[in-house]
Amino acid sequence: MNKISKTIIFGALLSVQSVSAFAGGPDTADMLGVWGSVTLQGDFKALSPSLDKFKWTVMNQTRTRDDSPQGTRESENLLFSQIGYQLNDNASLWLGYVHDWINPLDKPSYQESRPYQDFLWNQKWGSFNFMARARMEERINESNVGPQTDGYRARQLLQISHPLPFMDNLSAYVGDEVLGYVNKNTWGKQGFSENRVLAGLSYQITPKLGADLGYLGQYVDNLSGNNLFTHNIQANLRYKF
Numbered sequence: 001m002n003k004i005s006k007t008i009i010f011g012a013l014l015s016v017q018s019v020s021a022f023a024g025g026p027d028t029a030d031m032l033g034v035w036g037s038v039t040l041q042g043d044f045k046a047l048s049p050s051l052d053k054f055k056w057t058v059m060n061q062t063r064t065r066d067d068s069p070q071g072t073r074e075s076e077n078l079l080f081s082q083i084g085y086q087l088n089d090n091a092s093l094w095l096g097y098v099h100d101w102i103n104p105l106d107k108p109s110y111q112e113s114r115p116y117q118d119f120l121w122n123q124k125w126g127s128f129n130f131m132a133r134a135r136m137e138e139r140i141n142e143s144n145v146g147p148q149t150d151g152y153r154a155r156q157l158l159q160i161s162h163p164l165p166f167m168d169n170l171s172a173y174v175g176d177e178v179l180g181y182v183n184k185n186t187w188g189k190q191g192f193s194e195n196r197v198l199a200g201l202s203y204q205i206t207p208k209l210g211a212d213l214g215y216l217g218q219y220v221d222n223l224s225g226n227n228l229f230t231h232n233i234q235a236n237l238r239y240k241f
Helices: 003-023
Strands: 028-043 054-069 072-085 091-102 110-125 128-140 151-165 171-179 193-203 208-218 225-238
Touching: 003 054, 028 072, 151 193
Parallel strands: 028 225
Antiparallel strands: 028 054, 054 072, 072 091, 091 110, 110 128, 128 151, 151 171, 171 193, 193 208, 208 225
């Protein structure tokens, strides 16, 4: 294993450890989970060659937690869909929508609508790939229980990846995403509300089919003060048309 590979792996482990230490505390509950997803991607060239800069993505993601006395349970199921436009080799704009089926522990299930807007930047630095995503999303609770105030949440994700030399089509990635609400709402605190640190491996099985496997640590600063840190296995199977 060469120096670059060791540096990537060490950096990923250090990031995970530092966020775990930051999130820990007497008022923070820790639990395990799994985020498993299937992602489909493509463009609109089949409709017209002039639409080659328009892209689409659909993803279904199931999330589990081990917070029940009966063991692991499904806590959420999210369906993502988005359409984007490639401005140039680096930048793209996206409009998306998430429908979320949420199953709280010992509480009634409900659904959430979440439209969002993305600005995405991809940049190559030598053999490194850098990605930055700025997102603004609107969280709308479809429950009829009690008054609800929509949450307007800003999200900033930074991620860097690098191919690993000991195996073709295999790369390692590490990243961090900060989330915060810009208004007072019933979803979470105004200002900083969540941090997600992620690290893992991506493998391109064929030119169209790929897979990702890694860790995502999710720290949530709750309104109640009973904060949460979930240690999640993150798995994704992706196919590009």
